[in-house]
Amino acid sequence: MSRRTLESLVALNLARGVGPTLHRRLVETFGSIEAALGKSEATLQKVKGIGPVVSRNILAAADPKKVQAEFDLAEKLGCRVLAFMDPDFPEVCPLTVHAIAAFAQSVSWTIRQDLPAF
Secondary structure, X not given: OOHHHHHHHHHHHHOOOOOHHHHHHHHXXXXXXXXXXXXXXXXXXXXXXXXXXHXXXXXXXXXXXXXXXXXXXXXXXXXXXXXXXXXXOOOOOHHHHHHHHHHHHHOOOOOHHHOOOO
């Protein structure tokens, strides 16, 4: 997975109001997360479920400084940012994934939407 793709995943995860369904719709509509993040507020709002607030949240989350801050936090914590489609992503049972997500959210770590749906 390219660094750009991983950065785009992190950016989308930072966007309040974007869960797995909107994530999927964005990719289906624009072809990739990177492409979706490059769209205007008006264009994003053409996706079912995305209104003015969520479209602004998506654009705000794509701020390179915010994305880099997540990578910096991971490094500080001794972690590596992985997406569920990364070959190094560990295979775990669904309960473990959700426990990891709950813990991660408690330390302001945003991986929730990178997790596979169960």
